Amino acid sequence: MTSAERTFTAAARRTQIVAATIGALAELGYGQTTFKRIAERAGLSSTRLISYHFAGKAELMGAVVAEVYGTMDRFMAERMTGLPDSRARLRAYIAAAVEFIAAHRPQMAALMTIFMNHREPEGGGRSYEPGDDRVVIGRVESILRQGQADGEFRDFDPFIMAATIQRSLDGLPYLLQTRPDLDLAHYTRELLTLFDLSTRATPD
CATH class of the missing domain: 1.10.10 (Arc Repressor Mutant, subunit A)
Known part of the structure; x- marks a missing residue:
């Protein structure tokens, strides 16, 4: 060989x-x-x-997290490429995240159980750390800041809005544990309407 x-x-x-x-x-x-x-x-x-x-369970859990996040990042990037403005990018981000979660339920369930149970060796922190959270929220925040700079979005705290948007997506896998029959198309429409109304620039 x-x-x-x-x-x-x-x-x-x-x-x-x-x-x-x-x-x-x-x-x-x-x-x-x-x-x-x-x-x-x-x-x-x-x-x-x-x-x-x-080398051990910790390394294997890390590989699982990397695999799921890598797949999700590629999925999201494909759906956000070439969009004309920040409003379109924000809508695509929300819709793509829900679509990925809906189509990858075992992967999301695996992430949830790792995040809730796995701790790094020798008393370290959990596998999802504050730095990871800042990166994820930062992606949404950058869309919002660009939209504000371009006049597409109203004046609001972009970090708080980004955190609110991201939490509505992060919580979906947990919600599906208790509501597996949740209408995800309806869920997506409601999120798009909610965050469109809460971010859009108001006319003078």
Whole structure:
């Protein structure tokens, strides 16, 4: 086997393990997602194949978070490229976030159980830290600030508005745990109307 083939095989195995971990987390929860359960779900002959690619559970959980966020970032970027103004970008951001959550429920369930239960080794913090939150809110805040600079949005505190918008999206996976039949098209329309009315520039 060539070096390139070995690299491809290792990447494919890591992808297989991460996918199995997501499925186990979504179905079993954090505490029951052991290497044994993951190996069974992935069809691996031994947990040693997991340990070969991931130093421990913390590294594997990090890989799951990175995979879901990477997929979501690409999804969002595709839907926001080439839009003409900040109002359109804000609407696309909200609609795309709801669409992604709706289409990736196991992935979002996996993230939720990691964020609620996983702690870094040696007494460290949880896997979702304040710095991560600032980055996520900052993306929305930048859209709002640009819209204000261009006169599309009224004068408001862009951080508070961005946090409010992001929380309405972050909370959706939790809401779907108790309301799995929630009409997400209606949810999207209501959010778009709410934040359009609350951000738009008022006529003189």
